[in-house]
Amino acid sequence: MSLKGTAAVVGIGELKPTREAPPEATALGLMSNAAAEAIADAGLETKDIDGFLCGMAFADAGMLYPASVAEVMGINPRMLNQVDIGGASPAGMVWRAAAAIQAGMCQAVLCVVGDLNKFGDQKPPVISVQREFEAPYGNIGANCGYAMIANRHMYEYGTTARQMAKVAVDQRRSAVKNPLATFNDRELTIDDVLNSRMIVDPLHLYEIVSPCSGGSAVVVASPEVARRTKHPPAWLLGAGEYSNHASITYAPSLTDSPVKVAAETAFKMAGVAHKDIDLVCPYDCYTITVIVTLEDAGFCKKGQGGNFVWDHDLSYAGDFPCNTHGGQLSFGQPGLGGGMSHVTEAVRQLMGRGGERQVKGARLAYVNGNGGIMSEQASLILERRS
Amino acid sequence: MSDYIKPLPKPTPTSRPFWEAARRHELSLQRCAACKAYIYYPRARCPHCFSDRLTWERVSGRGKVYSYTVVRRASSRSFADQPYVLAIVELEEGPRMTSNIVAAPESVKVGMPVMVQFDDVTPEHTLVKFKPA
Numbered sequence: 001m002s003l004k005g006t007a008a009v010v011g012i013g014e015l016k017p018t019r020e021a022p023p024e025a026t027a028l029g030l031m032s033n034a035a036a037e038a039i040a041d042a043g044l045e046t047k048d049i050d051g052f053l054c055g056m057a058f059a060d061a062g063m064l065y066p067a068s069v070a071e072v073m074g075i076n077p078r079m080l081n082q083v084d085i086g087g088a089s090p091a092g093m094v095w096r097a098a099a100a101i102q103a104g105m106c107q108a109v110l111c112v113v114g115d116l117n118k119f120g121d122q123k124p125p126v127i128s129v130q131r132e133f134e135a136p137y138g139n140i141g142a143n144c145g146y147a148m149i150a151n152r153h154m155y156e157y158g159t160t161a162r163q164m165a166k167v168a169v170d171q172r173r174s175a176v177k178n179p180l181a182t183f184n185d186r187e188l189t190i191d192d193v194l195n196s197r198m199i200v201d202p203l204h205l206y207e208i209v210s211p212c213s214g215g216s217a218v219v220v221a222s223p224e225v226a227r228r229t230k231h232p233p234a235w236l237l238g239a240g241e242y243s244n245h246a247s248i249t250y251a252p253s254l255t256d257s258p259v260k261v262a263a264e265t266a267f268k269m270a271g272v273a274h275k276d277i278d279l280v281c282p283y284d285c286y287t288i289t290v291i292v293t294l295e296d297a298g299f300c301k302k303g304q305g306g307n308f309v310w311d312h313d314l315s316y317a318g319d320f321p322c323n324t325h326g327g328q329l330s331f332g333q334p335g336l337g338g339g340m341s342h343v344t345e346a347v348r349q350l351m352g353r354g355g356e357r358q359v360k361g362a363r364l365a366y367v368n369g370n371g372g373i374m375s376e377q378a379s380l381i382l383e384r385r386s
Numbered sequence: 387m388s389d390y391i392k393p394l395p396k397p398t399p400t401s402r403p404f405w406e407a408a409r410r411h412e413l414s415l416q417r418c419a420a421c422k423a424y425i426y427y428p429r430a431r432c433p434h435c436f437s438d439r440l441t442w443e444r445v446s447g448r449g450k451v452y453s454y455t456v457v458r459r460a461s462s463r464s465f466a467d468q469p470y471v472l473a474i475v476e477l478e479e480g481p482r483m484t485s486n487i488v489a490a491p492e493s494v495k496v497g498m499p500v501m502v503q504f505d506d507v508t509p510e511h512t513l514v515k516f517k518p519a
Binding site: 128129131132133134135136137138139140141143144147148149151152155197198199200201202203247248249250254 | 392393394395396397398401427452453454455456457458459460461462465470472473474482483484485486491496497513515
């Protein structure tokens with residue numbers, strides 16, 4: 001059994017994120033608008049959607065959520081669920097959609113996330129063990145965990161602040177060509193990043209994703225449906241998922257992440273080599289996340305991620321296009337709805353709709369979604385065939 | 387009444403012995419009678435071999451900084467008395483703990499040896515922190 005070629009992403013919808021929640025916006029409204037765009041983009045109607053996967057929203061957290069969201073949209077799904085693996089949820093939705101399609105449960109699955117900017121003052125976590133053993137010491141939110149990963153990576157491998165900063169700089173060069181990006185008004189220099197305020201040592205403000213409000217969606221369809229959609233489908237060639245901790249404190253290692261298993265699984269299923277990949281979209285809540293992900297996904301040796309990003313041009317025009325939408329660092333992360341922009345950008349590029357930032361001849365893309373503190377990982381390999 | 391505004395642990399039936407030991411200024415961990423592993427945080431079963439034969443054992447309180455960060459701008463307003471040092475301490479007995487290093491931020495390094503230090507933050511609550519050894 002394999003998911004190789006069993007389904008394709010046939011439509012994308014993405015709202016331009018806003019830093020403050022618009023007064024009239026609701027999470028359900030943002031999800032509805034993104035869904036409408038994705039369904040229309042595929043050339044389908046809501047009545048064609050028979051599978052439904054949604055994420056979680058800080059702004060509208062509740063039980064029995066999938067049916068509520070589907071009801072709002074007038075969708076009657078034959079398969080419905082909520083995927084709750086943080087920023088890995090969108091990539092996780094794509095393979096779950098393909099699995100449901102392969103099982104014959106449905107033909108066209110809407111995968112949607114959306115949220116309002118509710119960060120600000122973060123409340124202690126609601127999971128009991130984290131509330132009891134993390135929050136009292138001030139480990140609240142994601143910043144501290146990633147900062148500790150970065151410090152350990154610097155200690156073990158000599159990764160430098162300048163190498164980490166370059167991730168934000170290169171991705172910003174692509175963001176400037178993306179009208180949907182939150183930060184697209186000017187390019188950054190490494191010194192700009194290093195001169196931005198230190199938030200949690202060693203991470204500076206410009207190395208940390210900006211929370212925002214927004215929504216995005218994709219439609220995953222069977223080969224039969226994909227034949228009649230508008231754009232060249234982005235076929236699912238491989239997928240993998242893995243988790244080995246929730247709090248980073250109890251991870252086997254701070255610097256070896258579960259990306260390794262997720263990516264190995266995806267590459268094995270796809271039967272393609274790393275050198276065949278035309279662009280990568282690794283989840284980037286922080287600069288260090290990209291470095292660890294590229295190592296564990298096998299694009300460079302363990303510990304060499306800092307040198308790798310230093311030696312390659314990660315922009316859309318470079319020799320290793322990475323997060324050509326600007327990454328979340330420049331695009332923005334809509335609350336708990338992170339991770340979809342990496343899927344939509346890979347699909348956009350494979351469909352040849354990258355506009356000014358199009359990666360020439362892009363046929364194979366690697367996407368990784370990351371939840372929590374490197375806790376949940378979902379890797380995808382997508383292909384354009386025509 | 388305490389004016390302490392930071393989140394406080396609410397012990398569960400599983401974790402109560404840990405926090406009661408902390409109140410006595412003792413660091414006590416669960417240990418698996420089957421596979422001998424020390425366990426942190428407290429659980430119903432051993433996460434290594436899934437045995438339910440767990441006992442409590444007082445441990446050394448010695449460890450080293452596995453990694454740390456200096457929080458200069460906290461995500462929660464209750465930690466506005468920044469900067470503070472958040473760390474993962476690897477205990478001599480094996481498990482890692484999230485804690486604070488009570489020291490000047492600039493003096494903290496990955497790998498440095500630390501010793502447990504109990505912080506009676508309220509009359510009812512004692513947190514397990516560490517200081518340079």
